[in-house]
Amino acid sequence: MSVLGTGGLASIANILAGAETLAVGMRYFHINKNKYHNPIINVDKLWSLLGSEVRETAAKDTSKAPVLDVTKYGYFKVVGNGHIPAQPLIVKAKLFTKRAEKKILEAGGACLLTA
Numbered sequence: 131m132s133v134l135g136t137g138g139l140a141s142i143a144n145i146l147a148g149a150e151t152l153a154v155g156m157r158y159f160h161i162n163k164n165k166y167h168n169p170i171i172n173v174d175k176l177w178s179l180l181g182s183e184v185r186e187t188a189a190k191d192t193s194k195a196p197v198l199d200v201t202k203y204g205y206f207k208v209v210g211n212g213h214i215p216a217q218p219l220i221v222k223a224k225l226f227t228k229r230a231e232k233k234i235l236e237a238g239g240a241c242l243l244t245a
Contacts, residue, residue, distance in 0.1 A: 171205040173230050174212025176219060179203055188217050195220050195239060208234075208241075 188196050195218035210229025218238035231241045
């Protein structure tokens with residue numbers, strides 16, 4: 131026989147059942163998921179977006195550099211992983227890392243920020 135009696139056991143069961151309902155899930159009120167949506171692309175994948183024909187014409191005529199707007203392909207940020215060929219390329223993006231900007235500038239290209 132329990133020291134608390136049957137009423138004590140029932141109240142403990144009610145307290146435990148109430149504790150389960152106190153969990154409220156995510157507590158980030160008014161979350162804006164678009165704030166953190168930031169798809170990235172590596173520098174070594176930039177030329178694959180343009181295609182081989184553009185790369186061949188850019189290799190022949192070095193006076194003009196092709197312009198690549200990565201936001202049209204769904205990317206917002208350019209990161210500096212990988213190697214970039216020594217051909218100039220003008221890249222438009224919302225964000226650049228320091229390594230990516232350095233690699234693009236060393237190849238003779240330019241980094242343009244877009245809104």
